[in-house]
Amino acid sequence: MQFVAAEHQHRRLNPLTGQWVLVCPHRMLRPWSGQQEKAQENDLPDFDPTNPLCPGVERPNGIITPKYRSTYVFDNDFPALVEQVPTPPSSDDPLFQVAPARGTCRVMCFHPKSNLTLPTMSAKEIQVVIDEWIQQFNELSAKYAWVQIFENKGSAMGCSNPHPHCQIWACSFLPTEPQLKQERLRAYYGTHERPMLADYVDRELQKKERIVIENPDWLVVVPYWAAWPFETLLISRNNNKRINDLTLRQRENLAVTIKELTTKYDNLFQCSFPYSMGWHGAPTGPEHAHASSAHWTLHAMYYPPLLRSATVRKFMVGFELLAMVQRDLTPEQAAQRLREINGKCHYLHKD
Amino acid sequence: MQFVAAEHQHRRLNPLTGQWVLVCPHRMLRPWSGQQEKAQENDLPDFDPTNPLCPGVERPNGIITPKYRSTYVFDNDFPALVEQVPTPPSSDDPLFQVAPARGTCRVMCFHPKSNLTLPTMSAKEIQVVIDEWIQQFNELSAKYAWVQIFENKGSAMGCSNPHPHCQIWACSFLPTEPQLKQERLRAYYGTHERPMLADYVDRELQKKERIVIENPDWLVVVPYWAAWPFETLLISRNNNKRINDLTLRQRENLAVTIKELTTKYDNLFQCSFPYSMGWHGAPTGPEHAHASSAHWTLHAMYYPPLLRSATVRKFMVGFELLAMVQRDLTPEQAAQRLREINGKCHYLHKD
Ligand SMILES: O=P(O)(O)O[C@H]1O[C@H](CO)[C@@H](O)[C@H](O)[C@H]1O
Ligand SMILES: O=P(O)(O)O[C@H]1O[C@H](CO)[C@@H](O)[C@H](O)[C@H]1O
Numbered sequence: 269m270q271f272v273a274a275e276h277q278h279r280r281l282n283p284l285t286g287q288w289v290l291v292c293p294h295r296m297l298r299p300w301s302g303q304q305e306k307a308q309e310n311d312l313p314d315f316d317p318t319n320p321l322c323p324g325v326e327r328p329n330g331i332i333t334p335k336y337r338s339t340y341v342f343d344n345d346f347p348a349l350v351e352q353v354p355t356p357p358s359s360d361d362p363l364f365q366v367a368p369a370r371g372t373c374r375v376m377c378f379h380p381k382s383n384l385t386l387p388t389m390s391a392k393e394i395q396v397v398i399d400e401w402i403q404q405f406n407e408l409s410a411k412y413a414w415v416q417i418f419e420n421k422g423s424a425m426g427c428s429n430p431h432p433h434c435q436i437w438a439c440s441f442l443p444t445e446p447q448l449k450q451e452r453l454r455a456y457y458g459t460h461e462r463p464m465l466a467d468y469v470d471r472e473l474q475k476k477e478r479i480v481i482e483n484p485d486w487l488v489v490v491p492y493w494a495a496w497p498f499e500t501l502l503i504s505r506n507n508n509k510r511i512n513d514l515t516l517r518q519r520e521n522l523a524v525t526i527k528e529l530t531t532k533y534d535n536l537f538q539c540s541f542p543y544s545m546g547w548h549g550a551p552t553g554p555e556h557a558h559a560s561s562a563h564w565t566l567h568a569m570y571y572p573p574l575l576r577s578a579t580v581r582k583f584m585v586g587f588e589l590l591a592m593v594q595r596d597l598t599p600e601q602a603a604q605r606l607r608e609i610n611g612k613c614h615y616l617h618k619d
Numbered sequence: 620m621q622f623v624a625a626e627h628q629h630r631r632l633n634p635l636t637g638q639w640v641l642v643c644p645h646r647m648l649r650p651w652s653g654q655q656e657k658a659q660e661n662d663l664p665d666f667d668p669t670n671p672l673c674p675g676v677e678r679p680n681g682i683i684t685p686k687y688r689s690t691y692v693f694d695n696d697f698p699a700l701v702e703q704v705p706t707p708p709s710s711d712d713p714l715f716q717v718a719p720a721r722g723t724c725r726v727m728c729f730h731p732k733s734n735l736t737l738p739t740m741s742a743k744e745i746q747v748v749i750d751e752w753i754q755q756f757n758e759l760s761a762k763y764a765w766v767q768i769f770e771n772k773g774s775a776m777g778c779s780n781p782h783p784h785c786q787i788w789a790c791s792f793l794p795t796e797p798q799l800k801q802e803r804l805r806a807y808y809g810t811h812e813r814p815m816l817a818d819y820v821d822r823e824l825q826k827k828e829r830i831v832i833e834n835p836d837w838l839v840v841v842p843y844w845a846a847w848p849f850e851t852l853l854i855s856r857n858n859n860k861r862i863n864d865l866t867l868r869q870r871e872n873l874a875v876t877i878k879e880l881t882t883k884y885d886n887l888f889q890c891s892f893p894y895s896m897g898w899h900g901a902p903t904g905p906e907h908a909h910a911s912s913a914h915w916t917l918h919a920m921y922y923p924p925l926l927r928s929a930t931v932r933k934f935m936v937g938f939e940l941l942a943m944v945q946r947d948l949t950p951e952q953a954a955q956r957l958r959e960i961n962g963k964c965h966y967l968h969k970d
Contacts, residue, residue, distance in 0.1 A: 271705040278707045279792070281716035287795045290699065290720055298697030299679065302779030303657075328650065346649030348641065348938070348945055354622040356629045362807070363819050364843055365632035369641055418937035426934025428653030435937065441630070443942035444638045456713070468714050492715055546941040571940055583777025586769035586786065587699070589922055590897040591794035594699055 274598050282493035283456070283464060285448050289493050290594040293601070300580050305424050307539045307578040312430055314381040321431035323380045338393075339400040340377040341436075347373035349437060370440035371412065376400060378432040385421070385432050385540055387530035387614055395523040401547070402512045402519075404436050409512070409552035412438035414446055417511070422542025424573055424581060442551055450551060457563035465503050465565035478603040481528055481611065485521040488529055490603040495593040497582050498536065498602050500529065500570045508566040510549035528611040529570070535615050536605065539578035545570045625949050633844035634807070634815060636799050640844050641945040644952070651931050656775050658890045658929040663781055665732040672782035674731045689744075690751040691728040692787075698724035700788060721791035722763065727751060729783040736772070736783050736891055738881035738965055746874040752898070753863045753870075755787050760863070760903035763789035765797055768862070773893025775924055775932060793902055801902060808914035816854050816916035829954040832879055832962065836872040839880055841954040846944040848933050849887065849953050851880065851921045859917040861900035879962040880921070886966050887956065890929035896921045 271278075279288045320327040323335040329345050349371030356366045378397050379389055386394055401417055408415045419434035420427040442450060456464040472478055472489050480500055481488040491501045502525065508514055514522065533541035547568050550561030575582040575596065588594055622629075630639045671678040674686040680696050700722030707717045729748050730740055737745055752768055759766045770785035771778040793801060807815040823829055823840050831851055832839040842852045853876065859865055865873065884892035898919050901912030926933040926947065939945055 269705045276704045279718040292699040303774035348643040353627045354620045367630040416942045420937040423654035426936040544937040585777040586771040586895040591767045
């Protein structure tokens, strides 16, 4: 029998992390009688006087959110990371290793209106978000080794406030995932004298099997090693190293790309599509200011949990936590669905 | 200011995986207005004529589940892994690495009654489950490199059938997590000439800060590097390498230990406590039959998602997926709560 990736289970390597993913396409046939998610509601008011992220509303700590008109950034009232904290005593026991952690956590509202999301905002409004990301990155990257910009969208992804917003956690150290990438990208560059993701973009453009969106500045693919059913990777085609080295044209194109990708996501299951997304680029701060970033390529990752419909998600549980990540449909099947679905017209605006 | 682990953020290293965990105890103060889980119901009937895991009920494929009286094992009707599958063509492109995957997936019912769970079964009944685990392990480990026994309990952990059961996925290869452990346990043994987890048990018994349950054969701790809020590690104190080298006394004691631990879990938030759990020990199959397993210690991991109550869970999302795992309360705080809560009397049986 001949091997057919869309039919036969196999493993694929994620070259960014060194971890293998088990792909089991035949498993999509399995019936599902487990937990159903609540589909995200689209009937929020544009202003909710009890939501502290809305302009003019008082936060739990008594501060009043100003009547902002575009984006609005403030320090998280319950930050995971704070700047001033005593250093833990160092330990020479390999089983009880502890290390210091300093940082700062910010919340960034995308828009004054609660009932918008990136796909229902205009490309111009999304560009304001991108410019604010860059502004924040400029400020925080001067001091911190890693600036993680990320959005948890939807209650299925642990988001506790429906107002359109993201978070920025800046750290005095390189966290696990970026540290792993730093090592693997550097090793690839050492061997091939090219950034890994630049080579990857070239190869995907030739193969044309996993492309979702393609324009002169950006490529969106379901990566060959995707873990989540409709995971995508948005990669700079311009050898950008960090989000703050994007030109005006690249930022304009990025806004259009994000609008198109998130519109496709919403249209796929006709719901406000939940995901976690975030940006990775070369490390920053005084520590990395003089190190080479030649091996890096700016990219964003989208991790959406939905598998079959607005209410049936993929659970990364038992086997995934204890052994390895396992996915059902193939990345090529997911890419085809995302490629073919309308990315220009949002399902809520079809009138 | 002096460093106090229960107050000040810091990072801890998981020596089994090499990954760091960010610990942010001050974050427990944060209010939660996000998703609420459905608390697990305890009002199932003991027999449900529509549930294919119940004795005498027909499965979707027409096979009738026999009228079993203790445990019952069958091949998963929708297996992620099958035995007969063509081999993928090998690739020399480092960005498109593919590898074969063969295996078999089984489902194991713990008990004929749908309304029982491990904590509400007797220790004798749990011992029958352990004996069946060993029976299955004996059979599958002869052929497969890795036999992953795991239980997804509760719909919050992706479990799609409330009947008490676990799964066994046997693989022709070492999955990511065991492979990582294999390397790190071997390296530790190379330096210290002792199994890492044997040293860890000794140290935890001295420190007495993270112990949940202790008896001559088993130690349960919230590990120093725990990721999930009430994660525990159940470790053999007898230099066992695999689940099938347990003596009768060790199995008896294991049944009592599992009953006590899961009773504590249920009592913590007065609900049927969801978790994913599974066993790790030395690799198996013809490939590993003659390799040394001296660096291994048999252990089980429990990963429960709940954080504050029966309905509020920890989400491993944005920052966790993109940067590193982050936890709120400290492992010592979690261990104290689990240690102090009743493990002998289940909250449903208090009359
Ligand atoms: O096979 P089940 O129980 O239906 O499926 C559950 O466990 C599997 C193994 O951890 C996961 O891959 C699935 O996402 C989960 O829903
Ligand atoms: O800060 P939030 O949005 O309340 O919290 C959310 O995102 C954080 C960062 O990914 C996670 O640690 C939390 O578990 C999640 O609920």
